[in-house]
Amino acid sequence: xxxxxxxxxxxxxxxxxxxxxxxxxxxxxxxxxxxxxxxxxxxxxxxxxxxxxxxxxxxxxxxxxxxxxxxxxxxxxxxxxxxxxxxxxxxxxxxxxxxxxxxxxxxxxxxxxxxxxxxxxxxxxxxxxxxxxxxxxxxxxxxxxxxxxxxxxxxxxxxxxxxxxxxxxxxxxxxxxxxxxxxxxxxxxxxxxxxxxxxxxxxxxxxxxxxxxxxxxxxxxxxxxxxxxxxxxxxxxxxxxxxxxxxxxxxxxxxxxxxxxxxxxxxxxxxxxxxxxxxxxxxxxxxxxxxxxxxxxxxxxxxxxxxxxxxxxxxxxxxxxxx
Amino acid sequence: xxxxxxxxxxxxxxxxxxxxxxxxxxxxxxxxxxxxxxxxxxxxxxxxxxxxxxxxxxxxxxxxxxxxxxxxxxxxxxxxxxxxxxxxxxxxxxxxxxxxxxxxxxxxxxxxxxxxxxxxxxxxxxxxxxxxxxxxxxxxxxxxxxxxxxxxxxxxxxxxxxxxxxxxxxxxxxxxxxxxxxxxxxxxxxxxxxxxxxxxxxxxxxxxxxxxxxxxxxxxxxxxxxxxxxxxxxxxxxxxxxxxxxxxxxxxxxxxxxxxxxxxxxxxxxxxxxxxxxxxxxxxxxxxxxxxxxxxxxxxxxxxxxxxxxxxxxxxx
Numbered sequence: 001x002x003x004x005x006x007x008x009x010x011x012x013x014x015x016x017x018x019x020x021x022x023x024x025x026x027x028x029x030x031x032x033x034x035x036x037x038x039x040x041x042x043x044x045x046x047x048x049x050x051x052x053x054x055x056x057x058x059x060x061x062x063x064x065x066x067x068x069x070x071x072x073x074x075x076x077x078x079x080x081x082x083x084x085x086x087x088x089x090x091x092x093x094x095x096x097x098x099x100x101x102x103x104x105x106x107x108x109x110x111x112x113x114x115x116x117x118x119x120x121x122x123x124x125x126x127x128x129x130x131x132x133x134x135x136x137x138x139x140x141x142x143x144x145x146x147x148x149x150x151x152x153x154x155x156x157x158x159x160x161x162x163x164x165x166x167x168x169x170x171x172x173x174x175x176x177x178x179x180x181x182x183x184x185x186x187x188x189x190x191x192x193x194x195x196x197x198x199x200x201x202x203x204x205x206x207x208x209x210x211x212x213x214x215x216x217x218x219x220x221x222x223x224x225x226x227x228x229x230x231x232x233x234x235x236x237x238x239x240x241x242x243x244x245x246x247x248x249x250x251x252x253x254x255x256x257x258x259x260x261x262x263x264x265x266x267x268x269x270x271x272x273x274x275x276x277x278x279x280x281x282x283x284x285x286x287x288x289x290x291x292x293x294x295x296x297x298x299x300x301x302x303x304x305x306x307x308x309x310x311x312x313x314x315x316x317x318x319x320x321x322x323x
Numbered sequence: 324x325x326x327x328x329x330x331x332x333x334x335x336x337x338x339x340x341x342x343x344x345x346x347x348x349x350x351x352x353x354x355x356x357x358x359x360x361x362x363x364x365x366x367x368x369x370x371x372x373x374x375x376x377x378x379x380x381x382x383x384x385x386x387x388x389x390x391x392x393x394x395x396x397x398x399x400x401x402x403x404x405x406x407x408x409x410x411x412x413x414x415x416x417x418x419x420x421x422x423x424x425x426x427x428x429x430x431x432x433x434x435x436x437x438x439x440x441x442x443x444x445x446x447x448x449x450x451x452x453x454x455x456x457x458x459x460x461x462x463x464x465x466x467x468x469x470x471x472x473x474x475x476x477x478x479x480x481x482x483x484x485x486x487x488x489x490x491x492x493x494x495x496x497x498x499x500x501x502x503x504x505x506x507x508x509x510x511x512x513x514x515x516x517x518x519x520x521x522x523x524x525x526x527x528x529x530x531x532x533x534x535x536x537x538x539x540x541x542x543x544x545x546x547x548x549x550x551x552x553x554x555x556x557x558x559x560x561x562x563x564x565x566x567x568x569x570x571x572x573x574x575x576x577x578x579x580x581x582x583x584x585x586x587x588x589x590x591x592x593x594x595x596x597x598x599x600x601x602x603x604x605x606x607x608x609x610x611x612x613x614x615x616x617x618x619x620x621x622x623x624x625x626x627x628x629x630x631x632x633x634x635x636x637x638x639x640x
Contacts, residue, residue, distance in 0.1 A: 009465035023472060025453070051453070056480075056484070056504055057479060057480065059476040059479065059480070061472060061473050061476050062442045062473070062476035062477055062479070062480045064442070064443045065439075065441070065442020065443055065445070065446060065477075066443075066449055066480060067446060068442070068443050068444020069383075069442065069443035069444060069448075069449065069450065070446040070447070070449050070450040070453070071382075071445040071446070072431060072443065072446070072447065073446070073447050073450030073451070074450065075450050075453060075454075092436055092439055092473070093439070093442055096436045096439055097434070097436070097439055097443060101424075101432060101443075102637055102638070102639070102640060103417060103637050104414060104417055104418040104419075104422040104424070104432075104640055105405075105414050105417075105418060105422070105424035105426070105432060106412070106413075106414040106416070106417045106418065106424065106637060107415065107417025107503075107637035108414070108424050108425070108426040108639040109426055109431070109432075109634065110371075111640075112640075141638050142638055142639070143603060144639075145615055147554075165639075166639050166640050178383075179475065199397070204521035286624050
């Protein structure tokens with residue numbers, strides 16, 4: 001299998017969509033002449049022209065809202081928001097409009113829209129550029145939220161998102177862009193709402209998504225050296241959420257840890273933990289462990305930022321507490 | 324202007340007026356719940372502008388949109404059924420008064436977030452331009468929308484891309500209970516268009532002929548590919564913001580002054596003065612409005628509510 005970066009997997013998949021379907025076009029801040037903040041769309045403007053690759057004013061609400069309108073009219077826009085932090089300026093269009101128009105019209109309209117958002121901390125970017133707010137969007141019926149952790153998943157999930165008839169928030173942890181992985185040959189889709197067992201194990205189920213899956217895999221590797229066999233489940237999709245895979249695993253291993261990059265309070269990890277208790281309480285040999293980010297705005301200083309983000313060490317500690 | 328067109332305006336305005344009066348009655352009787360925003364007093368604006376459109380042109384509007392829906396030709400019975408929360412409603416009972424949709428008539432919704440429909444209207448116009456279609460988008464909003472960021476973002480993008488949008492501000496002077504002049508640095512909405520290099524005009528929103536003529540010129544400009552246009556129609560809602568409004572923020576004198584400029588009365592007097600409307604003709608139009616609205620209520624009454632399984636339908640495509 002070819003090896004490529006997460007960034008290359010996204011770019012390849014976007015390029016194919018533009019080639020295959022005239023209805024697809026991309027809108028975002030600095031995606032064209034500048035080449036994309038994270039360089040995903042570098043070269044696209046020269047290849048596809050200004051009609052398909054649209055540099056936008058810094059005005060997130062009109063970026064998303066005009067994409068919603070274009071999608072309602074039957075086009076298939078792709079929006080790149082510079083980061084998930086800036087998506088808050090478009091929250092009205094995402095939550096009040098994209099997620100609602102189909103339902104409140106009685107099913108008369110569709111909003112086939114992909115909104116790509118870099119997310120997460122760890123880049124020394126401070127409090128306003130380092131949040132992982134995908135859980136907020138996963139709260140909202142009418143939206144789909146996807147957060148792949150590997151280049152292969154990024155390619156398959158993006159292709160599925162681009163063909164979905166709903167609004168999909170496609171979350172890309174910014175630290176993943178340069179990561180490499182094997183990617184299957186050819187074009188393929190990974191259905192939204194299907195978790196993936198990234199590593200099989202029999203004693204603990206470790207549930208995570210996006211970049212922290214990589215820390216979980218590292219933790220599992222190290223724990224195996226100590227004789228603890230950990231199963232790592234990558235949710236891949238927060239909404240729809242594949243709890244069947246999680247519960248089946250927990251019922252086998254009888255122990256679970258949920259790991260997420262951001263705050264516990266009101267967040268997505270707590271959601272997964274409640275669903276584990278609801279669906280597998282009688283199977284548990286220990287309370288579900290929980291690894292999350294520090295409950296602070298992200299600090300800038302290298303040491304403090306590092307302390308705010310969960311690591312493989314934190315995951316190992318949480319797993320060991322279950323025994 | 325020819326008599327047939329003016330009579331058609333009168334017919335539509337009488338229908339809207341009667342529909343809204345009956346809606347208020349049905350609300351008082353508990354048949355309609357939630358918020359109900361009546362269009363009484365503003366009929367000339369929607370009727371005059373929508374008459375200048377083609378059927379393929381899109382409409383995106385606000386939560387005070389019963390009149391716009393009727394002027395666009397949505398079925399009165401299906402609109403009333405939507406207000407009643409019935410399965411036969413235009414939005415299958417899931418939208419309500421504030422969210423009337425009929426995609427088959429290019430009526431893309433009432434939106435209940437102030438200015439929230441504006442980016443969507445711009446997007447529909449973008450789609451038309453992207454595909455090389457001749458259709459334009461009418462985006463209706465109130466004076467309350469003009470201090471929202473989405474207003475400015477929408478005007479800017481529509482202008483910079485020369486998108487075919489006719490922005491229609493129905494300026495009824497109050498955003499709920501707040502007079503536009505109290506909270507706006509530039510209360511003359513049409514003047515704001517200059518900031519985005521968009522041609523604009525203010526028109527008497529009580530005079531359906533003036534509205535229609537201004538709209539025709541605006542539509543022509545927009546359809547020519549030269550970009551958006553902003554039309555400000557100054558009007559007045561004769562009732563409160565919604566049924567819950569005690570109307571404490573304006574004087575009875577002001578209301579009486581505006582009611583003396585009732586758009587229906589203005590047109591009726593004009594037609595009668597010119598000998599273009601006889602008593603029997605007017606009576607026939609009034610009887611028609613009465614009959615259509617009565618039939619709409621009967622249809623809504625007789626319709627079933629959405630089935631329980633509709634609760635989970637159409638969350639996703």
